[in-house]
Amino acid sequence: MKALNKKSNKTLNLISLAVLAALAGCDGSDGTSGDNGTQGTSSLISQTLVTIGHEQCLNGGVQIDSGLDSDSSGILDAGEITTTEFVCKPTVTQMQGSSLTATTNNLWYEQGQNILGQAQLNAKSLVNARGKAKNVILFVGDGMGLSTVTAARILAGQQLGKLGEEHELSFDKFPYSGFAKTYNVDAQTPDSAGTMTAMMSGVKTDAGVIGVAEAIKRGDCATASGNELVTALELAEIAGKSTGIISTARITHATPAATYAKSAERNWEDISDMPATAIAAGCVDIASQLISFESDIESRFSGTDVDGIDVVLGGGRRHFLPKDAAYNTADATSSIEGDRTDGRDLTAEWQAQYPTGSFVIDQAGFDAVDADATQRLFGLFNESHMQYEADRKNDISGEPSLREMTDKAIDILDNNKEGFFLMVEAGRIDHGHHAGSAHGALTDTIAFADAVQAAVENTDPEETLIIVTADHSHVFTMAGYPKRGNPILGKVVSVGKTEPSLAKDGMPYTTLGYTNGKGFRDLGSETDADEGYNGDAITGRQDLTLVDTNSAGFHQESLVPRGSETHAGEDVGIYAMGPGAHLVTGTNEQSVIFHVMDYAADLVKQAEKAIN
Numbered sequence: 001m002k003a004l005n006k007k008s009n010k011t012l013n014l015i016s017l018a019v020l021a022a023l024a025g026c027d028g029s030d031g032t033s034g035d036n037g038t039q040g041t042s043s044l045i046s047q048t049l050v051t052i053g054h055e056q057c058l059n060g061g062v063q064i065d066s067g068l069d070s071d072s073s074g075i076l077d078a079g080e081i082t083t084t085e086f087v088c089k090p091t092v093t094q095m096q097g098s099s100l101t102a103t104t105n106n107l108w109y110e111q112g113q114n115i116l117g118q119a120q121l122n123a124k125s126l127v128n129a130r131g132k133a134k135n136v137i138l139f140v141g142d143g144m145g146l147s148t149v150t151a152a153r154i155l156a157g158q159q160l161g162k163l164g165e166e167h168e169l170s171f172d173k174f175p176y177s178g179f180a181k182t183y184n185v186d187a188q189t190p191d192s193a194g195t196m197t198a199m200m201s202g203v204k205t206d207a208g209v210i211g212v213a214e215a216i217k218r219g220d221c222a223t224a225s226g227n228e229l230v231t232a233l234e235l236a237e238i239a240g241k242s243t244g245i246i247s248t249a250r251i252t253h254a255t256p257a258a259t260y261a262k263s264a265e266r267n268w269e270d271i272s273d274m275p276a277t278a279i280a281a282g283c284v285d286i287a288s289q290l291i292s293f294e295s296d297i298e299s300r301f302s303g304t305d306v307d308g309i310d311v312v313l314g315g316g317r318r319h320f321l322p323k324d325a326a327y328n329t330a331d332a333t334s335s336i337e338g339d340r341t342d343g344r345d346l347t348a349e350w351q352a353q354y355p356t357g358s359f360v361i362d363q364a365g366f367d368a369v370d371a372d373a374t375q376r377l378f379g380l381f382n383e384s385h386m387q388y389e390a391d392r393k394n395d396i397s398g399e400p401s402l403r404e405m406t407d408k409a410i411d412i413l414d415n416n417k418e419g420f421f422l423m424v425e426a427g428r429i430d431h432g433h434h435a436g437s438a439h440g441a442l443t444d445t446i447a448f449a450d451a452v453q454a455a456v457e458n459t460d461p462e463e464t465l466i467i468v469t470a471d472h473s474h475v476f477t478m479a480g481y482p483k484r485g486n487p488i489l490g491k492v493v494s495v496g497k498t499e500p501s502l503a504k505d506g507m508p509y510t511t512l513g514y515t516n517g518k519g520f521r522d523l524g525s526e527t528d529a530d531e532g533y534n535g536d537a538i539t540g541r542q543d544l545t546l547v548d549t550n551s552a553g554f555h556q557e558s559l560v561p562r563g564s565e566t567h568a569g570e571d572v573g574i575y576a577m578g579p580g581a582h583l584v585t586g587t588n589e590q591s592v593i594f595h596v597m598d599y600a601a602d603l604v605k606q607a608e609k610a611i612n
C-alpha cells in the first residue's frame with residue numbers, strides 16, 4: 001500500500017512539473033487555425049494558480065476545474081464545474097530534476113547515505129535494558145587525545161599505502177561515541193590517577209591519588225581510611241565474573257593501579273617508594289595490594305568469596321622483587337632489578353597463593369601458555385614499563401604485543417560462563433608524547449587500535465560492551481595547511497606544491513608539534529623515544545631543511561622548555577559498541593564511564609546479590 005502511494009505521488013509530481021513549466025514558460029508562436037467543429041456542447045478546463053499555504057496545496061500549485069460549457073459561453077462558470085483536481089508543487093525537501101545528479105552520484109554523498117542507513121539499523125537493533133552485557137572491556141589509550149587519534153589514523157592509513165585521512169582505526173568504526181571532560185577535582189589539566197579513578201569508580205577525585213575520594217590529602221596516609229572507593233573490577237570480581245588487567249606500563253602505574261588499589265599517593269608503587277610515616281600509619285604499597293587483592297576484597301566485604309584477578313599482564317617487575325641481585329631475571333636491565341626493601345618476592349608469593357597459575361616474564365613463556373587449559377596468568381615482561389611498540393624488537397627476552405596480550409587474556413577469561421571484566425591500557429602512548437616523540441606515541445596508538453580489533457573479533461557483540469577512551473590529552477597539534485596525503489610525520493607541503501612550505505623565518509616546519517617539552521631531537525633510526533630525555537631542552541625553531549622528520553628518532557619542535565612534555569586539558573573521545581553502548585553520547589564528566597559499565601553489566605546489583 002505504501003509503495004503504491006509513493007508511486008502515485010511521484011506521478012502527480014511529474015504532471016505538476018509539466019503543468020507548471022507550461023504556465024511559467026515563454027509564449028510559443030501561434031498555431032494554425034483549426035477546422036470549425038460540429039455544433040454541440042464543448043467541455044472546458046480551467047486552470048488557476050494557487051498560492052503557498054492553500055489548504056489543498058501547502059506548497060502552492062494549480063487548481064484544475066473541468067466541466068461542460070452548458071450555456072456555450074466559452075467560459076466555465078462556477079455552476080458548470082463537475083470536477084476539481086489539484087496538482088501541488090512538491091515540498092522543497094523532495095528535490096527533483098537533474099541538477100542534483102552531480103551530488104547524488106558523488107561518492108561522499110553516497111557514503112553519507114550509507115552511514116545514515118547504518119546508524120538507523122543501529123538505532124533499530126538497540127537494546128535499552130540493564131544488565132545485557134555479560135562481558136565488559138575497557139580500553140584506555142593513556143594520553144590519547146583527539147589529535148593523537150587523528151594523526152595515528154593517518155599514519156596507519158599511510159602505512160597501508162593509502163592517502164591516510166580517510167582511513168579508520170578499529171574504534172573509529174564503533175557505532176556510538178561521546179566526549180569526556182577529564183579535569184580532576186583539584187586540577188584543570190588532569191593526571192592518570194584521578195582520571196582512571198573516575199572511570200573505574202564513578203567518582204571524580206584529586207590528581208595523584210588511586211581509588212580514593214576527594215576528601216583525601218595526597219600523600220597523607222592517615223586521610224585514606226574511609227575514602228576508599230569500589231571499582232568496576234572489584235564489583236565484577238564479587239559478582240563472580242573473571243577479571244583481568246593489561247598494561248604496557250608498569251602494572252603498578254596509575255591507570256592499572258586504579259582498578260585494584262587504594263593509595264593516597266600514586267607513586268607508592270613499592271615499599272621503597274613510601275615515606276616511613278606512611279608505612280608506620282599502615283598504608284600498603286601498590287604492588288603488594290595487587291598480590292593481596294583476593295584477601296583484601298574478602299576482608300573489606302564480609303560475605304564475599306572471590307578468587308582474585310585471573311589475568312595480570314604488564315611491566316614493572318622491579319616493584320615485585322627484593323632489592324637483591326640474586327633475584328634478577330634473565331630480562332633484567334639494571335644490575336639489581338628489584339626495588340623492594342622489605343625482602344619480599346611478591347612473584348613467589350603469588351605463585352604460592354595460586355600454585356596452578358602461570359607466571360611468565362618473556363615472549364617464550366607467554367607463547368607457551370595454553371589459554372584453554374589456563375585459569376590464571378601473571379606476566380611481568382619488563383623491569384619497568386614494557387617497550388614502546390616501535391622498540392619491542394629490541395627487548396632482551398622478547399615481549400608480547402598489546403594485541404597478543406589482549407587476545408590471550410580474552411581466551412582465558414571467557415572460560416567463565418558468568419562473563420568477565422577486562423581493562424586494557426596502552427600506557428606508552430602517554431610516554432611517547434611526554435618524550436616529545438610523535439613517532440613513539442602514534443605507533444603505540446596503532447598497536448592499541450590493533451588490540452581493540454582483537455577484542456572485537458574475539459567477543460560476541462550481543463553480550464560484550466567494549467568502551468575505548470583516553471584518560472587525558474597531550475599538548476600535541478596538527479598544524480599548517482599540508483596537502484591531502486602529505487606524510488603525517490613530514491614537513492608541511494601545501495596543496496598543489498611538491499616542496500616544503502617555508503615559514504616567515506625561511507625554514508620548513510612539520511605538521512606535528514608540541515607546545516612544551518624537551519623539544520627537538522634528531523636521533524636518526526632510534527626507536528626508544530625515551531632517548532630524547534638525554535641532554536638539555538632544545539626549544540623554539542630549528543632548521544629542519546636537512547632533517548628527515550619521518551624517521552623514528554626525530555622529536556618534534558616545542559615552544560616552552562620543560563623536563564618532559566605535559567598533558568593537555570581538553571576533552572577526549574569515548575567510543576563504544578555492544579549492550580549499553582548507546583549510553584555513550586554527548587559531553588560527559590569522565591566518571592560517567594563507570595555508570596555506563598555498571599548499567600550494561602548490572603555490576604552493583606550483581607555484586608550485592610552475590611554477597612547476600
Ligand SMILES: [Zn+2]
Nearest residue numbers: 143430434567
Ligand atoms: Zn602522562
